[in-house]
Amino acid sequence: MSNPFVRKLAHGALLGSGDCEKLEKISARTRTVEAHTDLIREGENPSEVRLVMSGFACRYKLLRDGSRQIIAFLLPGDFCDVHVAILGHIDHNIATLTCCDVVEIPGHEILDLTRHSPAIAHACWWSTLVDESILREWLVNMGQRPADKRVAHLFCELHLRMQAVGLATDTSCPFPLTQAQLGDSLGMSLVHANRTIQNLRERGLVTLAKKELQFHDIAELRRFAEFDGAYLYLDDVRSAGSAT
Amino acid sequence: MSNPFVRKLAHGALLGSGDCEKLEKISARTRTVEAHTDLIREGENPSEVRLVMSGFACRYKLLRDGSRQIIAFLLPGDFCDVHVAILGHIDHNIATLTCCDVVEIPGHEILDLTRHSPAIAHACWWSTLVDESILREWLVNMGQRPADKRVAHLFCELHLRMQAVGLATDTSCPFPLTQAQLGDSLGMSLVHANRTIQNLRERGLVTLAKKELQFHDIAELRRFAEFDGAYLYLDDVRSAGSAT
């Protein structure tokens, strides 16, 4: 099964085969969106839930001076906005970074789905709680780590997340981001992002070319970045707990 | 009514008087915890939900070199960990910063509460989604704003959040944090936090003394910090939406 959406949610709950079928059916209705297109803008209250099925997208906020902070990367299988309904409106923008396949699911379908399957409901909440956990780790990354470890840490995260949906090998992973986008996500300038990558290259930790990231020694890279993937919660479905 | 917990949740849902009574009853069983005490440690899976009723606490993570990043401030009325159950374990620490009154609610009581009152369930989810929204804004703050605006922005946020639970006036707000803690939360050194505060003082924007923050011109401060409180979702209960 190569549906990234189902693969992702399977990390968050023990899905029955009926659940998987429903999710696959729903996520089949993709629409192709070209790169650099806003999917949702600040202040909107979309009635559909969006879902990235291929390509890279991001959440971001703009400041008055035009600078932009990327708040999260949305990889294949990621929700854009399950649960906006509870807050009433969205406080940031979501845009594609590359060409993407996107699914739009009417709110009521999601409601039906979660009402009829506790596992799916659990997985949806799991997904947003993991998003929150990632945000916490990003904050640590930005606040405490020097530039080289910061970049290395992000590389490790993306690799693991891509692996979780079957889109990365043990030693490599697609990396379609420009250095400007990388900088915007890590709070550093384009120029500094470039120099930092060179640095990692010179140390023999990674190769980055042709939109592909290669890891020469992933264990060493993780040690260097002080990376512990526990915050991604990718391997403990067994631990129960129920959605309220 | 001066219960910060009820006041806070009331921002997240239209609570009936029955709901309020139940919440008040539950949050009455406080326990006093002295400053600098860990409430929850990384990796734990507590069976009770904790709640701060007075004082300041924080979420934080430690790095190998001993540096610490404060990920969130927990003010009176804030949950420590509703919904840990879904993730199975917690990925960060929570500690008191000042002396605090804390409530520990057994997991099953929360379950009962949310099962019997959709409004309370909605408010609980609203609360964690707002936490996530705050994290996003913190990330923007750390990534894009210079030190002076960063500090000013945090001041604005704390002021509004304290006002929301009835603990701040229009022009002042309790501020028991040390400059070291402030630095840890904003990703800057103690020394630089100090210099930045001096800077704000010299501009006549704030007075900070005796654990009390005074605002001379809150509108000007917000303009300076580019602060827009919408991300706190404190004033739009009316916009419906249902918990899944």
Add this chain to the structure above:
DNA sequence: CGCGTCCTTGACACCAGTCAAGCGTTGTGG
């Protein structure tokens, strides 16, 4: 009164931002 904690200040080094220019690749149109 003495100790600890927190705040304050100065000197100095360095990480990282900005400005600016050049290079390589890709794609497009004449």
Add this chain to the structure above:
DNA sequence: CCACAACGCTTGACTGGTGTCAAGGACGCG
């Protein structure tokens, strides 16, 4: 097929914001 534009990557020079180290001062508490 080549010229050109657009975009992304790379590099250098210079500046400035922040971190670190160190020392002293203010305040509160026992």
